[in-house]
Amino acid sequence: MGFPRLEGYQAASEVMAEIPTPSTPARKASVCPVCEYYAGVTGTCVRCGARINKSISVRAARKIAIAGSVAGIALLWIAAYLKVPPHINIGDISEPMNNALVRVEGLVTRIDYSEEDNSFRMTLNDGTGQIRINAINRLRAFRRVHGEKMPRLRDRLAVTGVLSISQAWGNSMFLSIPDRMEILARDAVEDKDIGEITLADEGSTYWITARVQSYREFTTRSGGLIHMVRLSDGTGSIDMPLFETQYESLPEDTGNRIRLRGTEVRVMANIGSYRDEPQLEPADPSDPYYFRVLD
Amino acid sequence: MLSSYAAAVPDAVTILYVILGTFSGALLCLIPALHIYNVAGIAMLLWATARHLIPYYALAPFFMSLVVSYSFLNTIPMTFLGAADESAGATLLPSLSLVTKGRGQDAALLTGLGTMAGVLVLILLYPFFWYIWPYIARATGPHLHWILGLVIAHYIMSEWPKGAGRGETPFKRFREAWRNCFAGILTFTLAAVFGLIYTAKPIMPVESSFQNIMPVFIGFFAIPSIIQTLISDYRPPRQHISRKINAGWEDFGFGAVPGFVGGMLAAYLPAVTAGIGAMIAGHVTNHRNISRAEFRDPQSPGEIKHLHTPEMYYRQERLFLISGGMIKIMYYVGAFLMLFILTDLTPYGTGRGGLTFILRPVFTAEPGDFPVMLGTILLSGSLAFLLLIVSTKLMVCIVHRLNLKLIYISSLILVFLIIYAVGGGWAGITVSLATTCIGMIPVFYGCRRSHCMAVLLVPIALNMAGYGDAVARFLRLI
Numbered sequence: 058m059g060f061p062r063l064e065g066y067q068a069a070s071e072v073m074a075e076i077p078t079p080s081t082p083a084r085k086a087s088v089c090p091v092c093e094y095y096a097g098v099t100g101t102c103v104r105c106g107a108r109i110n111k112s113i114s115v116r117a118a119r120k121i122a123i124a125g126s127v128a129g130i131a132l133l134w135i136a137a138y139l140k141v142p143p144h145i146n147i148g149d150i151s152e153p154m155n156n157a158l159v160r161v162e163g164l165v166t167r168i169d170y171s172e173e174d175n176s177f178r179m180t181l182n183d184g185t186g187q188i189r190i191n192a193i194n195r196l197r198a199f200r201r202v203h204g205e206k207m208p209r210l211r212d213r214l215a216v217t218g219v220l221s222i223s224q225a226w227g228n229s230m231f232l233s234i235p236d237r238m239e240i241l242a243r244d245a246v247e248d249k250d251i252g253e254i255t256l257a258d259e260g261s262t263y264w265i266t267a268r269v270q271s272y273r274e275f276t277t278r279s280g281g282l283i284h285m286v287r288l289s290d291g292t293g294s295i296d297m298p299l300f301e302t303q304y305e306s307l308p309e310d311t312g313n314r315i316r317l318r319g320t321e322v323r324v325m326a327n328i329g330s331y332r333d334e335p336q337l338e339p340a341d342p343s344d345p346y347y348f349r350v351l352d
Numbered sequence: 353m354l355s356s357y358a359a360a361v362p363d364a365v366t367i368l369y370v371i372l373g374t375f376s377g378a379l380l381c382l383i384p385a386l387h388i389y390n391v392a393g394i395a396m397l398l399w400a401t402a403r404h405l406i407p408y409y410a411l412a413p414f415f416m417s418l419v420v421s422y423s424f425l426n427t428i429p430m431t432f433l434g435a436a437d438e439s440a441g442a443t444l445l446p447s448l449s450l451v452t453k454g455r456g457q458d459a460a461l462l463t464g465l466g467t468m469a470g471v472l473v474l475i476l477l478y479p480f481f482w483y484i485w486p487y488i489a490r491a492t493g494p495h496l497h498w499i500l501g502l503v504i505a506h507y508i509m510s511e512w513p514k515g516a517g518r519g520e521t522p523f524k525r526f527r528e529a530w531r532n533c534f535a536g537i538l539t540f541t542l543a544a545v546f547g548l549i550y551t552a553k554p555i556m557p558v559e560s561s562f563q564n565i566m567p568v569f570i571g572f573f574a575i576p577s578i579i580q581t582l583i584s585d586y587r588p589p590r591q592h593i594s595r596k597i598n599a600g601w602e603d604f605g606f607g608a609v610p611g612f613v614g615g616m617l618a619a620y621l622p623a624v625t626a627g628i629g630a631m632i633a634g635h636v637t638n639h640r641n642i643s644r645a646e647f648r649d650p651q652s653p654g655e656i657k658h659l660h661t662p663e664m665y666y667r668q669e670r671l672f673l674i675s676g677g678m679i680k681i682m683y684y685v686g687a688f689l690m691l692f693i694l695t696d697l698t699p700y701g702t703g704r705g706g707l708t709f710i711l712r713p714v715f716t717a718e719p720g721d722f723p724v725m726l727g728t729i730l731l732s733g734s735l736a737f738l739l740l741i742v743s744t745k746l747m748v749c750i751v752h753r754l755n756l757k758l759i760y761i762s763s764l765i766l767v768f769l770i771i772y773a774v775g776g777g778w779a780g781i782t783v784s785l786a787t788t789c790i791g792m793i794p795v796f797y798g799c800r801r802s803h804c805m806a807v808l809l810v811p812i813a814l815n816m817a818g819y820g821d822a823v824a825r826f827l828r829l830i
Contacts, residue, residue, distance in 0.1 A: 095452045115583070115796060118579070118583060118792060118796050119792075119793075119796045119797065121789065121792070122789050122790075122792035122793045122795075122796055123538075123789075123793065124789075125785075125786070125788070125789025125792075126542045126786070126789040126790040126793065127542075128786075128789075129546075129785065129786025129787070129789050129790070130542060130545055130546055130549070130786065132782070132786065133546060133549050133550065133555070133783070133786060134549050134827070134829075136555045136779075137549050137550075137552070137553040137554075137555055137827075137829050138553075138828060138829060140553055140555050142553075143558055145558065151400075152396075152400050152562065152713035152714055153397060153400070153559050153560060153561065153562050153563075154558050154559065154561055154562070155561060155562040155709075155712065155713045156554070156561045156562055156564060156709075157554070157556075157558040157561030157564075158553060158554050158561075159558060194818065195818075198818070198821065220561070222712070222713040223712045223713060223716075224712070224713060224714055224715055224716045225700070225716040233815070233820050233821055234820070234821040234824055234825075234830060235821065236821075236825070236830040237830065
């Protein structure tokens with residue numbers, strides 16, 4: 058088959074008019090009708106610039122691609138807009154849930170604010186388990202939205218974030234959007250009479266208002282100093298051991314006064330146990346809000 | 353005596369699992385469009401429910417050998433069947449060109465040799481990874497958001513107008529020339545918007561969240577490749593069988609530099625794949641004045657125009673394949689290997705990539721694992737390279753007789769079954785169909801397919817820069 062010689066590159070389109078359309082197999086549709094170079098799905102031969110005789114199907118595919126892309130993104134947005142992140146129990150979290158956007162609710166059992174690295178981290182307990190919530194480099198952003206209403210210890214929170222499950226670090230959640238944190242109840246902790254506390258309350262947290270019945274110090278086998286305060290509220294009495302670091306974190310005045318019998322204190326404490334007897338574990342002795350002497 | 357035997361047993365078991373992983377990876381990655389991370393995800397799920405299948409100490413070597421094997425053997429479907437994944441930009445163009453000329457053996461084995469060179473580089477650079485890399489990782493860690501920003505800017509800018517002035521009117525010539533640029537920008541934008549919505553509020557069921565990116569990538573890369581092959585009626589011609597590989601040893605020296613640079617970029621930078629790494633490395637290292645191919649007067653009867661290709665082009669083709677092979681293994685394997693660089697500066701390693709993410713819930717790297725991983729890479733890499741040689745020979749003999757349509761339609765069905773089973777059910781299938789449409793734009797408008805990686809690049813860069821919540825608020829997805 059002889060083709061006329063081309064003087065210029067654009068003359069290829071002129072040649073095209075003289076070339077009969079291949080009527081044979083689909084294979085022909087992928088081959089340049091001018092130079093028979095394999096052209097794949099391109100509409101124009103990469104070697105000679107001739108149009109490939111299958112422009113209708115390629116054009117259709119192109120239209121489908123663009124229309125489908127725009128429609129697909131619109132559908133995705135609608136689906137995402139309508140999607141409500143599922144609420145899950147912390148105890149039900151498993152490995153395949155890694156990277157899931159979920160909502161959890163629970164009590165804040167620990168919280169650390171770090172102004173230096175603009176972050177805060179907290180532990181949430183919903184009764185089925187606990188999870189660490191990390192807002193890395195987001196403290197100022199959260200403060201802008203929540204102002205003074207940032208979470209505190211024993212608040213009941215609902216947070217929506219992305220689960221990160223790691224064998225090394227356990228279950229945690231990344232919280233990056235301030236609007237996805239909601240304080241359901243402030244100080245969601247009840248007051249409790251000492252006489253009502255039993256071993257069944259272990260792991261729970263209560264406000265205790267009581268007077269110091271006795272104070273003593275003793276040294277553990279490992280050499281650590283324990284400040285043992287026994288509290289009484291008329292319904293019963295209970296021990297509240299303070300490790301040296303906890304005692305030192307108390308304001309000086311508070312530290313001195315809890316050594317004195319009869320001093321009235323209000324303390325938020327977790328219920329622990331020692332030798333089958335319940336005892337109090339102060340939630341945060343360093344913060345006067347959670348551990349204070351009543352005048 | 354008994355105790356020494358007992359101590360040796362775990363090592364023997366580990367080797368057994370490395371061999372098992374290598375053969376499993378080799379077998380599975382021969383299925384076009386099936387990515388090893390899909391297989392790894394299923395394997396992790398199986399292991400999480402039946403932990404006795406693989407002893408814990410053999411878990412990382414098994415998965416490592418799976419990925420090493422994939423890095424070698426995915427050359428076969430990629431070269432002969434045109435099945436592209438997200439790293440295909442590193443090798444696909446010259447591979448396809450060589451296969452159409454009947455030189456698929458050269459393409460596959462040059463890529464394989466490049467991958468083997470990558471294995472040796474990973475092992476020989478042990479001091480670099482252990483003593484120097486932690487400083488680099490520590491120093492660059494806080495700056496990744498703007499580094500990714502530069503990658504994005506460079507990537508978009510490097511899509512240049514083509515078209516060679518075809519068209520009857522100035523507008524048609526303009527349209528022809530800039531078509532691929534606009535297509536590239538459109539693909540990038542659509543993928544980025546998709547990624548921003550998808551990461552701000554994933555719609556996948558909670559139980560399959562660990563694989564929520566799988567349908568996205570299958571849609572972007574695997575399904576468009578299948579559609580492309582079906583529409584273009586791709587049929588590789590009969591291949592030449594040769595006892596020699598068309599390259600000199602010096603080519604490996606030239607190919608190693610872009611291979612290493614591109615591989616490290618892809619292994620370390622989040623969302624930067626082998627294709628993007630190869631493009632950047634090519635720009636960084638290619639300083640030679642390369643003559644361009646040009647049309648000349650006909651030189652043989654029946655020729656309309658003679659396409660003159662300078663010798664340098666052929667060398668570039670070889671270097672592209674070698675460096676592409678090296679980038680592939682550094683991207684897949686190097687990224688996972690970095691998880692085991694546990695030093696004072698990098699106490700949790702610097703691992704990235706799909707496998708690191710998949711294994712994180714069930715596996716923790718421990719001090720002393722790094723040499724084990726190097727040994728695993730060497731053993732698995734050597735076995736996989738032998739398997740590649742055998743597979744290439746087999747493929748060269750049968751590729752022109754294969755019913756590619758049947759293979760591709762079967763693969764498509766398999767891929768959809770996998771998405772349905774572990775990738776989110778109908779939600780996953782819908783997501784993959786949407787991303788298929790975006791992934792088809794580069795295929796049919798002739799721009800780079802790696803633009804689809806904007807689905808991760810843009811959200812990661814914005815989140816690292818602290819603008820993730822602003823974007824989510826703008827999209828009303830709080």
